[in-house]
Amino acid sequence: xxxxxxxxxxxxxxxxxxxxxxxxxxxxxxxxxxxxxxxxxxxxxxxxxxxxxxxxxxxxxxxxxxxxxxxxxxxxxxxxxxxxxxxxxxxxxxxxxxxxxxxxxxxxxxxx
Amino acid sequence: xxxxxxxxxxxxxxxxxxxxxxxxxxxxxxxxxxxxxxxxxxxxxxxxxxxxxxxxxxxxxxxxxxxxxxxxxxxxxxxxxxxxxxxxxxxxxxxxxxxxxxxxxxxxxxxxx
Numbered sequence: 001x002x003x004x005x006x007x008x009x010x011x012x013x014x015x016x017x018x019x020x021x022x023x024x025x026x027x028x029x030x031x032x033x034x035x036x037x038x039x040x041x042x043x044x045x046x047x048x049x050x051x052x053x054x055x056x057x058x059x060x061x062x063x064x065x066x067x068x069x070x071x072x073x074x075x076x077x078x079x080x081x082x083x084x085x086x087x088x089x090x091x092x093x094x095x096x097x098x099x100x101x102x103x104x105x106x107x108x109x110x111x112x
Numbered sequence: 113x114x115x116x117x118x119x120x121x122x123x124x125x126x127x128x129x130x131x132x133x134x135x136x137x138x139x140x141x142x143x144x145x146x147x148x149x150x151x152x153x154x155x156x157x158x159x160x161x162x163x164x165x166x167x168x169x170x171x172x173x174x175x176x177x178x179x180x181x182x183x184x185x186x187x188x189x190x191x192x193x194x195x196x197x198x199x200x201x202x203x204x205x206x207x208x209x210x211x212x213x214x215x216x217x218x219x220x221x222x223x224x225x
Binding site: 006008034036041042043044045046049088090099100102103104105 | 116212213
C-alpha cells in the first residue's frame with residue numbers, strides 16, 4: 001500500500017462547478033499537508049498548506065484535513081478553464097525525517 | 113524574482129556519459145531537494161540537503177550524486193546514466209524541511225539513449 005493515494009483522474013467538470021480533489025494516507029505521523037498545482041511542462045507550485053487538522057481558505061480554494069480519517073481534500077469553487085492542471089497532494093511529518101511524500105496527482109479539466 | 117533555476121531544460125545523452133544538472137535558488141533557503149517525476153509514480157525524492165555540506169538520500173538515490181558546497185546551489189550528478197534514468201527532474205527549495213512547502217524549478221527533461 002502506498003503511503004499516499006490519489007485518484008489520477010482525469011476529472012472533467014463544466015466551468016463554474018465546485019471541484020473536490022482528495023487524498024488518503026496511511027502514516028499517522030504526517031502533520032503538514034500541502035496542495036500543489038502543476039501545469040503541463042511546468043514545475044509544481046504551492047497552492048495551500050495546513051498544519052494538523054482543520055480547514056483553510058484562500059480565495060476560491062479551501063483545504064480540509066481530517067486526521068481521524070487520514071483524508072485530505074481541496075475544494076475549488078467557481079472553477080475556471082485556467083484551473084485545468086494536475087493537482088498534487090503532499091505531506092510531511094514534523095520529526096524523524098525531512099521528507100515530503102507526494103500523491104501521484106489528479107488531472108483536472110474545466111470545460112468552458 | 114524569487115525562483116529556482118534549473119539547467120538545462122532538455123537533455124538527450126547516451127548511456128554512460130557523465131552529466132550534471134545545475135540548480136540554483138535566490139531565496140536563501142536552507143533546504144533543497146531533487147525529485148524525479150514519472151507517469152503513474154508521481155514525484156519521488158532522490159536526494160535532499162538540509163544545509164551546506166549536509167545531504168542525505170531520498171527514496172531513489174541509486175545512480176545519482178549531489179553536493180552542496182554553497183547554500184544557493186545543489187547540482188545533481190549522473191556519473192554513468194542509464195536508460196532507466198530517463199525522466200523529468202525537478203529541483204526544489206524550502207525555508208525548512210517541514211511544512212513550509214517547496215518552490216520548484218521548471219524541470220529538466222532527460223532522455224538517456
